[in-house]
Amino acid sequence: MYSNLIIDLMQIIMLTISTVVVMMTTAFKRDHGLISGLTVFGLFASLLTFVFIQPVLPLEATQLLIIDEYSLFFSNLIIVGAIGVALLAYPYFQNHNVQNEEFYILLMTATLGAVVLACSNHFVSFLLGMEMMGVSLYAMIAYPVHAAKSAKFPLEAGVKYLILSALTSGITLFGIALVYAYIGTMGFDEIPAALEAAGELGPVFLIGVLMIVAGAAFKLSLVPFHIWTPDVYEGAPVPVTAFLATVSKAAMLAVTLRLLLVSNAIELNVVTTVLTVMAAASIIFGNLLALLQENVKRLFAYSSIAHLGYLLVIIIAAAKIPGTLSVEGVSFYMLAYFVMSLSGFAVISALSNSEKEYDQLADFRGLFWRNSWVSAVLITVLLSLAGIPLTAGFIGKFYIFTTGVESELWFLLTMLIIGSAIGLYYYLRLIYIMLQPAEDDTNDPAAVSLPLGVHAVMAAMTAAIIYLGVYPAPMIDTLQSLASAF
Amino acid sequence: MILVWLITILFAGGIGAWLSEKRNPELPRVIALATILLDLFLVVLMLVAPGVLGLDSASQAELGQTGEWLILxxxxxxxxxxxxxxxxxxGLGLLLITLTVFLGLMSLGSAWNEIKERTGFFYFNLLWTLAGxxxxxxxxxxxxxxxxxxxxxxxxxxxxxxxxxxxxEYxxxxxxxxxxxxxMLMLxxxxxxxxxxxQSTGEFTFSYFDLLGTAIPDGFGFWVMLGFFIAFATKLPTVPFHNWLPDAHSQAPTPGSVILAGILLKTGAYGLIRFTIPLFPEVSADFAPTAMLLGVISILYTAKVAFSQNDLKRLIAYTSVSHMGFVMLGVYAWTSQGVQGAVMTMLAHGFSAAALFMLAGGLQHRIHTRQMDKMGGLWGVAPKMGFMAVFFTVAAVGMPGLGNFIGEFLVLLGSFRISIAAASLAAIGMVVAAVYSLIVIQKVFHGENKNNLVVEDLTTVEMICFGLMMIGLLWMGMYPQSMLNMSEPTLRSLGVLFFQ
Incomplete structure (x- = not known):
């Protein structure tokens, strides 16, 4: 029993050990290459432990955590994302002549928080994971604050994220307290029974639930809790933006979906209504505001708001269709979105460093002719975000349509079509800019030779986008089996 | 499997063309030519011996389909x-595949001397469009x-x-x-x-054969049908969804216009014939008067708009919409002559519109304008071009003996049985067509050469292309039965009304 438990928690333990190792090594020898190498190695080792964990699933590891195929899938995704971020961070910070080593420690703790969040089955671990990730992120966002040219934005973004995130943590905590006061339990899976015992649903309970939903919506940057997103995305160094867009979103989504399904909260009318409004608003506002952006990171920020809105459609569908299909769809879409975002930010990262980020639309003019490989990656990402066949984004969109039609969400589907139509415009505009003839070759960011790590991230993610789009059957089988737990 | 090969060859050829540019910028067009010729060879083989080549009887039996399917x-x-x-x-599919590969060759011909920049990526896109x-x-x-x-x-x-x-960009x-x-509406x-x-069978399937005859709950049928209809009517295009076409056609490079007008528009018509009506027979029957009305409006309205254009390519683009109105009319009449006429119009218009766009593109390439008021008297400097323009214009107008006449005549015949009013109004469209077509010839080739334009006459490559298309149109006009015979079994199995 105990040995199984140890195996079960191996991923988390391994991550913790790696964090400590990275921290201790930093204390004795400051060396950027060594530390980033150790980080990637530690993350890889943690990732590979899933081979041992798989056979003993599912198992509740204490009351707080549950390790099943679903949480393992998301943990793996998170760690892969963290590896990608570490690989992007190395060249980014290479010329940054302040101490860079702490960045990797923060990255490890944030990843650990995200994994805890994904495995969470209890409000305590939920809060613990969220805060661990959040607190690490405050520092990560503001990390290049001493870089000469970009001194303003990272600090502004970091403080903004700190204040708003702390506020929502407070709201979430208050919501948890209200729910606990009403039903007297904090375990997700104990909620349905406790609710039944409590009888009629009081307003206090519903307010508590909505406060928790608001906390999750903040991290997922759904309208109207999205205000921080564009500024923080723009101000943060690119690797951290990539982390925010992928790891942070995936972890929060994993736990939110589990909470909504396991506690049956999704069947509450007030919850579905609130989610529907948020989904529609996110789709429309996210896409509309993306039209106005001249900065690619802000554009991705608004596009991520819209995409999380799309994702919410599948979650809302769970109220009417079997939860398994919904989990399968959400997992697929999240996977697709994860791969696309990481790949997209890898491209921006490839063009940038801590002193200067090439993230204006004008910087991409003629990229296709200057550096076809990097821009082909970005074109693939943009087409996938637009949901064009042959890419993972299309299969994801297919899931949204399927679940939407099955649960007859005609209103949201209409919003989805309108939103996607607007989305096409700004994705295509970026593609068009890249296809323009290059104006001059001076000041050409793409001319810089890139380290292997960035190429590896771009290649792996692009291959994943196309593979998932062309032959999704194996991944669908995997997701179907992990969804069967719900 | 041969169909998969047709597509794979084009995909592979496209990638090959793209990669070969690094070695030599002349190489992509040679690879593209080889790819399309190989496909053409396979298509000819299919036409001559469909039963021998790739007929997969095992999977045919598995799908429970026999008869009209030559290859499955x-x-x-x-x-x-x-x-x-x-x-x-x-039969219908085979006709359209032949059209696609043939016009692919034509567009390659028009690209041969026109596309000088980034040749690799261009031929990649050309071949991938054809594969799609x-x-x-x-x-x-x-x-x-x-x-x-x-x-x-x-x-x-x-x-x-x-x-x-x-x-x-726009x-x-x-x-x-x-x-x-x-x-997306179609999806x-x-x-x-x-x-x-x-819901009705408990089976998840996207197979066309299984979905035929699906029972749709009351009230939903119309909306589902409309999703298909809008997608196809946009591609066809028909008024009020035609707005994109004049811009796309006039801004596209010549090979692009050739493919757009010659082939891509036909996918819309094909979708209506293959999917919209057979999948939703009852709703479509109710919707037919509206669709026929849209067809008639397309014919007359865009003919009028075409007449007032000064941009040569825009004019031809509007005439395309007008001709596609006949297709819409014929398809929704859903009688044997009507649909046969629509199919013939698709094929013939593919040739004539492609040829006209090649002429317009060739002119633009030579004198750097598409504005007709800057042209004039070109017959004197480029007689071969003038002759070709007259031939294909007359073909587009519907001169008996050429393919377009057969198509439009059959459409009128077929729709006359269903709606006398629609057929009569559409017939007026044929008269207007003569007016807007002749004005082109008059403005561009006759009159005085005001600006003393010197135009190089057609090159050998161009002459070969136009010659092949002339032969095609003559064949369609003189011996249409060869094509009607091919499409007839398809139309019968789709449930088109045959009068005896």
Whole structure:
């Protein structure tokens, strides 16, 4: 029993050990290459432990955590994302002549928080994971604050994220307290029974639930809790933006979906209504505001708001269709979105460093002719975000349509079509800019030779986008089996 | 399997052309030519001996289909959703595949001397568009069909956006958004259809054969049908969804216009014949008067608009919409003559519109303008070009003895049985066509050469292309039965009304 438990928690333990190792090594020898190498190695080792964990699933590891195929899938995704971020961070910070080593420690703790969040089955671990990730992120966002040219934005973004995130943590905590006061339990899976015992649903309970939903919506940057997103995305160094867009979103989504399904909260009318409004608003506002952006990171920020809105459609569908299909769809879409975002930010990262980020639309003019490989990656990402066949984004969109039609969400589907139509415009505009003839070759960011790590991230993610789009059957089988737990 | 090969060859050829540019910028067009010729060879083989080549009897039996399907193959793709690779070709499909590959060759001819920049990526896009179109004409799984529907769109976007003329960004964007949004409506409709099929049978499938005859709950049928209709009517295009076409055609480089007018528009008509009406026979019958009305409006309205254009390519683009109005009319009459006429119009218009766009593109390439008021008297400097322009204009107008006449005549005949008013109004369209066509000849080739334009006459490559298309149109006009025989079994099995 105990040995199984140890195996079960191996991923988390391994991550913790790696964090400590990275921290201790930093204390004795400051060396950027060594530390980033150790980080990637530690993350890889943690990732590979899933081979041992798989056979003993599912198992509740204490009351707080549950390790099943679903949480393992998301943990793996998170760690892969963290590896990608570490690989992007190395060249980014290479010329940054302040101490860079702490960045990797923060990255490890944030990843650990995200994994805890994904495995969470209890409000305590939920809060613990969220805060661990959040607190690490405050520092990560503001990390290049001493870089000469970009001194303003990272600090502004970091403080903004700190204040708003702390506020929502407070709201979430208050919501948890209200729910606990009403039903007297904090375990997700104990909620349905406790609710039944409590009888009629009081307003206090519903307010508590909505406060928790608001906390999750903040991290997922759904309208109207999205205000921080564009500024923080723009101000943060690119690797951290990539982390925010992928790891942070995936972890929060994993736990939110589990909470909504396991506690049956999704069947509450007030919850579905609130989610529907948020989904529609996110789709429309996210896409509309993306039209106005001249900065690619802000554009991705608004596009991520819209995409999380799309994702919410599948979650809302769970109220009417079997939860398994919904989990399968959400997992697929999240996977697709994860791969696309990481790949997209890898491209921006490839063009940038801590002193200067090439993230204006004008910087991409003629990229296709200057550096076809990097821009082909970005074109693939943009087409996938637009949901064009042959890419993972299309299969994801297919899931949204399927679940939407099955649960007859005609209103949201209409919003989805309108939103996607607007989305096409700004994705295509970026593609068009890249296809323009290059104006001059001076000041050409793409001319810089890139380290292997960035190429590896771009290649792996692009291959994943196309593979998932062309032959999704194996991944669908995997997701179907992990969804069967719900 | 031969259909899969047709598509794979084009995909592979495209990649090969792109990669070969690094070695030599002349190489891509040679590779593209070899690829298309190889496909053409296979198509000819299919026409001559369809039974021998690739007829997969095992999977034919598995799908429970025989008879009109000359070639059919099936294998799994995404079993979770009942999505499979089902490719098939019957007489109609084969005619359209032939048209596609042939016009692919023509567009290659028009690109041969015109495209000098970034040749590798250009031929990549050209071949991938063709592959997408062949996929559309052969896919019999609705998911697969949608997949190819989109695959043909993106390379076309690149062709317009990179090699287009002065206003290419606007045109490419408009083309993409119109097609993509209407495509999304179709995807929604496909999924609704699949879902209703799932509700009544408990089986998830996208197979065309299984979905035929799906029982749709009251009130939903019309909306599902409309999703398909809008996607196809946008592509065809018919008024009020035609807005993208004049921009896309006039801004696209010549090979792009040739493919757009010659082939891509036909996918819309094909979709109506193959999917919209057979999948929703009752709702379509109720909707037919509206669709026929749209067809008639297209014929007359765009003919009028065409007459007032000064931009040569825009004018031809509007005439395309007008001719496609006949297709709409014939298809929704759903009588044997009507649909046969629509098919003939599709084929003949493919040739004549492609030829006219090649002429207009050739002129623009030579004198750098499309404005007709800057031209005039060109017959004197380029007699071969003048002759070709007259021939293909007259063909487009519907001169007896050429393919377009057969098509439009049959459409009128077929729709006359259904609606005398619609047929009579459409007939007026043929008269207007003569007016707007002759004005082109008059403005461009007759009169005085005011600006003393010196135009190089047609090159050998161009003469070969035009010559081949002339032969094609003459064949269609003189011996249409050869094609009517091919499409007839298809139309019978789709449930077209045959009068004896």
């Amino acid at each position: 193959s099936s294998s799994e793709w995404i079993p979770r959703f009942g999505v499979a690779f089902i490719f098939g070709a019957d 179109v062949i996929g559309v004409f052969t896919a019999l799984d609705l998911f697969l069909f949608f997949f190819f529907w989109e695959v043909m769109l993106i390379p076309m976007y690149f062709i317009i956006a990179i090699w287009g003329h002065e206003n290419k 045109a490419a964007m408009k083309f993409f958004i119109f097609t993509q949004v209407s495509g 929604l409709a496909i999924l609704m259809l699949v879902f209703f099929h799932y």
